[in-house]
Amino acid sequence: MPLIFLAASSALIWAGCISDCKDDYDSALESCKLLYDTPDDADFLQQCIQDAKDEHQSCIDACTS
Numbered sequence: 001m002p003l004i005f006l007a008a009s010s011a012l013i014w015a016g017c018i019s020d021c022k023d024d025y026d027s028a029l030e031s032c033k034l035l036y037d038t039p040d041d042a043d044f045l046q047q048c049i050q051d052a053k054d055e056h057q058s059c060i061d062a063c064t065s
Contacts, residue, residue, distance in 0.1 A: 021059035028052035 032048035035041075 017063035018060065021056055021063060024059060025052055025056040028055065 029049065029052055032045055032052060036045035036048060
């Protein structure tokens, strides 16, 4: 019985970690959009979004390892 509880507990922690990554990613995207909101900022916006994607993937990788 304790083994089942431990497995369920680990699954909840993993799901929470993934959810936190998604929340951080959404927040980063909003920040990018607020910081770089003119056509002249298009390159900066693109880089900011790419950085957010990379950070999100790193977060997901950390959750799954």
